Amino acid sequence: MLSNDEFAIIALSLRVAAASVVLSVPLALGCAWLLARRSFHGKTLFDALVHLPLVLPPVVIGYALLVLFGRQGVLGAALADCCGITLAFRWTGAALAAAVMGFPLMVRAMRLSIEAVSPRLEAAARTLGASRWRVFWTVTLPLSLPGVVVGVLLAFARSLGEFGATITFVSNIPGETQTLPLAIYSLTQSPGGDAAILRLCAVSVALALMALAASEWINRRATRQQRGGGS
Amino acid sequence: MIEFEAEVRFAVPRRGEGQGGVERVSATLRSEARILALFGRSGSGKSTVVNMLAGLVRPTRGHIVIDGETWFDAALGVDTPIERRGVGYVFQDGLLFPHLNVGENLRYGARRAVRREVSATLGFDAVVDLLGLRPLLARVPASLSGGERQRVAIGRALLSQPRLLLMDEPLASLDNARRGEILRLIEAVRDEFRVRIVYVSHSVGEVTRLADEVAVMNDGCTIACADTETVFNRDDLRPYTGRFEGGVLLEATATRCDERLAMTHYRFDGGELVAPGTDTAPGARVRIRIRARDVAIALTRPSGLSIRNVLPATVAAIDDRGGAIVEVRLSLAGGGHALLARITRAALDELQLAPGLPVFALIKAIAFDRRSLGFTA
Known part of the structure; x- marks a missing residue:
């Protein structure tokens, strides 16, 4: 049904999306907690910064990444020197681009679910001798877990579809940076690819539906649990 | 010994418990009582005082010294974090952790006790048996009745080995039968475990039954702090203590x-x-x-x-x-x-x-x- 090349494209897409999510989860959790629980100077600016990828043209993000993380970029050169990591025109770069683009979605879902945890429960935990850090791991995170997982799934789905920033930052290299949307785009540029396009589109739809179904299932389960359906 | 002389001002008048909150809560307490009650009507600032004791509300000025240990002193810049104060707090609505079962809730605070190397004077089994919690250990909080929830909350607070047990209207959400049961348990806790209790209530019945000393609060200020018999027999306090239930x-x-x-x-x-x-x-x-x-x-x-x-x-x-x-x-x-x-x-x-x-x-x-x-x- 699917050719080996197509399987490789899907595998690469999943790898890029997974890497992007793994990369952004800790940072997104931190940002979400800061936005939900702390007040500090410049919070509005920080909030805007987090949301920027949502409203900027993806090409702009891709270009900014290219300038910063390209071979000659400030951060790109430093990363290559100290850790031997190259991002430009590599699948890791695609993962970074997808992570940046999915970040606001992830933070948003996490922030909402952290805000839904009663601060009084956290206060109760602190009176029982738990530090802020322990309160986060033992009370805040477990109680906001459904929302956190939904945020992860949303960002994952978003990463699978990332196009503009990816193609600008790491180009469209088959076998290295050519993810599903980029492959579909390439096929539309060449004659006679209609059947392949349809197959890849079907795969995209299937993956997106699975992510949405999973998040819906988690939401329902969480609601049932909070209504107290047994132990 | 509780030495409390502190004040907090709220930038925005905050709605206290119920209606008509106050902008400023100021209290002076000196007490050696086993059970000290903070008594006053809703919105008089009782909970705010307890929250200052616990460290949940930071006073604007003043000092809080418990058994010679300074927990807060605005002048000296001392503000011991909540988790290191050694308070057990029983909230009005229990506030059990919904994702943990009763046993896990009870053990949540035990870690502090271990770290602070206090000998566990309040043993797990002793507390569980006194409060009758053994049949509930595997249940989740959502499946408990109001009285059961409050019993677990008391047990959880006790097992964190507190030096001061704070109880903020622990009977408020219970019906009359449950109230009597929890009152008896609080008396048992006082007698069995020798833990000092600060008890917040607007009920004359609860306060006269439990408290050794009473601090009367009105409009955000303490207007009296003395032993229970004195406070409730003092004529000048009648408007605050006996309006509805003189005695x-x-x-x-x-x-x-x-x-x-x-x-x-x-x-x-x-x-x-x-x-x-x-x-x-x-x-x-x-x-x-x-x-x-x-x-x-x-x-x-x-x-x-x-x-x-x-x-x-x-x-x-x-x-x-x-x-x-x-x-x-x-x-x-x-x-x-x-x-x-x-x-x-x-x-x-x-x-x-x-x-x-x-x-x-x-x-x-x-x-x-x-x-x-x-x-x-």
Whole structure:
């Protein structure tokens, strides 16, 4: 049904999306907690910064990444020197681009679910001798877990579809940076690819539906649990 | 020893408990009591004071010293974090962790105890058994009743080995039957575990039953802090302590039980009282609250009467503020103890009561139930 090349494209897409999510989860959790629980100077600016990828043209993000993380970029050169990591025109770069683009979605879902945890429960935990850090791991995170997982799934789905920033930052290299949307785009540029396009589109739809179904299932389960359906 | 002299100002007038919050809460407490009650109506700032003790609200100025250890001092810049203060906090609504079962909730605070290397004077089994929590250990909080939830909350606070147990209206969300049960448990906790308790309530019944000392709060300020008997018998505090339930407090000792009649006799320095129930051991000290509306007055010692408590007394004063009801202050013949009687104006006229007149105070034995008998150890 699917050719080996197509399987490789899907595998690469999943790898890029997974890497992007793994990369952004800790940072997104931190940002979400800061936005939900702390007040500090410049919070509005920080909030805007987090949301920027949502409203900027993806090409702009891709270009900014290219300038910063390209071979000659400030951060790109430093990363290559100290850790031997190259991002430009590599699948890791695609993962970074997808992570940046999915970040606001992830933070948003996490922030909402952290805000839904009663601060009084956290206060109760602190009176029982738990530090802020322990309160986060033992009370805040477990109680906001459904929302956190939904945020992860949303960002994952978003990463699978990332196009503009990816193609600008790491180009469209088959076998290295050519993810599903980029492959579909390439096929539309060449004659006679209609059947392949349809197959890849079907795969995209299937993956997106699975992510949405999973998040819906988690939401329902969480609601049932909070209504107290047994132990 | 609790030394508390602190104040907090809220930038925005905050809605306190219920309606009509205050912008400023300022309290001065000095107490060695086993149970210190913060008493006052809703919105008077009681919870804010407790939150300052716990570290949940940061005072604007002042200092908080517990047993010689400074928890907060604005001048010295000391502010011990909540988790290192060693308080156990029982909230009005329990606030159990919904994602943990009862056993896990109970053990949540045990870690601090280990780290602080306090010997676990409050053992897990002892607390679980005293509060009757063993059958609940595997349940989740959502499946518990209100009373069960509050029992778990008390156990959880105790197992964190607190130096100070804070209870903010722990009975507020319970029905009357559960209230009696939790009150008994609080007394048991006080006697078994020797932990100091700060108890917040607007209920005269709870406070007179439990507290050794009472701090009265009004409009965000402490207006009195003294032992319970003094506070509730002080006339100038009546507007705050007895508006709805005027009465007096007596300290008494159980002398003997009559098993056949299921009655117990109590002796106080002004006479003897009998009350139903035999679960008070002879020799136990109790505090009896006699509500003004439970006291009747007779000019001669009546006979053929169902009322068990007949005490000779003298009319000391008559508080007549107009209306159908007047309050008569009686001085008991034995030791000058005071009683309040609430009677109708019609009765006052008919009996022609006047200060100095010898009378008999009549109190139905069933006016004292478990709710008006407070046990003091």
